[in-house]
Amino acid sequence: MTRKLDNDLILRAAKRKPTERRPVWMMRQAGRYLPEYRAVREKADFLTMCKTPELAAEVTLQPVDIVGVDAAIIFSDILTIPEAMGLDLEFVSGRGPVFHNPVRNDRNVKNLKTGIMPEVEYVGKAIEETARQLDGRVPVIGFTGAPWTLATYMVEGGSSKHFKVVKKLLYSQPDLLKSMLDKLVVETIEYLDMQIQAGADIVQIFDSWGGILTPEAFKKFALEPVRTIVEGVKTRHPKTPVTVFSKGARTHLPSLAATGADVLSLDWMIDLGNAREQVGDKVALQGNLDPAILLTDPAIVETETRKMLDCFGNGPGHIVNLGHGITPEVPVENAKAFVEAVKRYRV
């Protein structure tokens, strides 16, 4: 996809090239804090929105128009892949995602469908529609869940607090878990490839749960699959930046930087300056305001945002973001205050 972009700040920052100011977007920026989002959500359930390109594109564009962010992340969910592999997904109100047929044994893993791109074609269509409507105003971000994170949902059967089932599997049948992760890696490379072909200018891999593993297990079950995916995507699309967000992985930054990713997205539990010392000029950094700060007021948001920007220091390679997704209770004026504070900031 080569099309002219009016604003390519995020793409330049991802490659650590100079920018006039730092680019900014927010994880979960197409979300419930926006009244305009809630209006669409009233007409359709979450999965229907993901699977209807016009609706997905509509909410994907909202934060660009309303909040003024520098990129549009496609409205979708990390669980599209497990669902397409044969898991029966339902979003249960007050409980989150539920898989009614979790993966627990050898047969379950064998039965996972492969070659599932036709089943997730709707994501490509949503990206195409988004890119068409954006018409080059800002880049489109595609994304996927990391295999380990997907595996936690697939094995636990949904969200989890202590991850007992998947950890028991990890320690008792590491080869079975590995074979499941291998299947996920193959599909994920195809998935990101498809998204890039559909118009994604940069892609992000979300590993929400690598941080709950021991260092040894992290390397084997969280990091290695991500590394293979980055390699696979880079082979096909050497110019498309790849971002890795590994929540709670603040002691693994050098290993994450060595995956070949262009950008590491950080949670708020580490200082950007400290992170930068650890990874040097190997990667750009994304993040990392504590999203809870957006629950306060515009003045506090501005002060804390400036502190975070100061903490990164000078030089290129900072894509400003939150350390995690924006939450539904955030007043829109606070989200705007965050974006405005970044846009006003110089150096």
Next chain:
Amino acid sequence: MTRKLDNDLILRAAKRKPTERRPVWMMRQAGRYLPEYRAVREKADFLTMCKTPELAAEVTLQPVDIVGVDAAIIFSDILTIPEAMGLDLEFVSGRGPVFHNPVRNDRNVKNLKTGIMPEVEYVGKAIEETARQLDGRVPVIGFTGAPWTLATYMVEGGSSKHFKVVKKLLYSQPDLLKSMLDKLVVETIEYLDMQIQAGADIVQIFDSWGGILTPEAFKKFALEPVRTIVEGVKTRHPKTPVTVFSKGARTHLPSLAATGADVLSLDWMIDLGNAREQVGDKVALQGNLDPAILLTDPAIVETETRKMLDCFGNGPGHIVNLGHGITPEVPVENAKAFVEAVKRYRV
């Protein structure tokens, strides 16, 4: 309290003195995985057990007798202090602890009771009864919650996933939060003093939620109160070892070691060898097997436990433990396999 101990391994290891073998105990070792515990629990609710010295002593001794651990941690709860300060505590089945009158504003903080030792005298009595029944077989561990962790429950009104209320308070009214923490610090020093006078040979401060803070907030709201408590306890009881467990604080080990604590208790997300490099010979280390390993079988428990012991390396100063509390589903034979693996291990 000077009484003769038959087994003082944990006390020597806490001071980094040589021991014949490494001592071992488990966080939440007096708990639901033991049928004998469940039998007592059937007769009395959780808070009644805490407040009845005979019942508390009975379950405190169970893991010493049944599993063979090298220390008895008093059966109690970190929320005893907030309750005594005037919060209406209830343990709601399936939901955990609930405070019906959470602390949200200036008036709430002012109304927190001080000088509450008479209200928590039952903890001292339980320790006395435990020490009497143990008769020097193993040391008694006293404990408290860290002020920041207590504050999260007091402000949120119970357990929390995203800590939005307390974080909003932290960012909008830091002085109010600080004054609340100051009150908790004063009571906590008295509380640990009382426990030591009653017979606790070593005390542990549990900070479950420091790890969710930014580095700046961690220093101010989690670390500093703990440092003041360690200092206060050490002034009164210079010989009693103090352990600090700060879950998720693996990037703060040097600061935690500088609090004056004798022992840092670690979660499983960091290698013991790596942790040791960071803190040098300043403190002993406690931990840190992933408690999920106890869900497997005795052979895997033994293998993984030996790996963890190898990882610490040679030399004194290792109190073996889990990286977090033992969970109810653990088969007793696996808990025993953990303890036995440590006892058999040499070097």
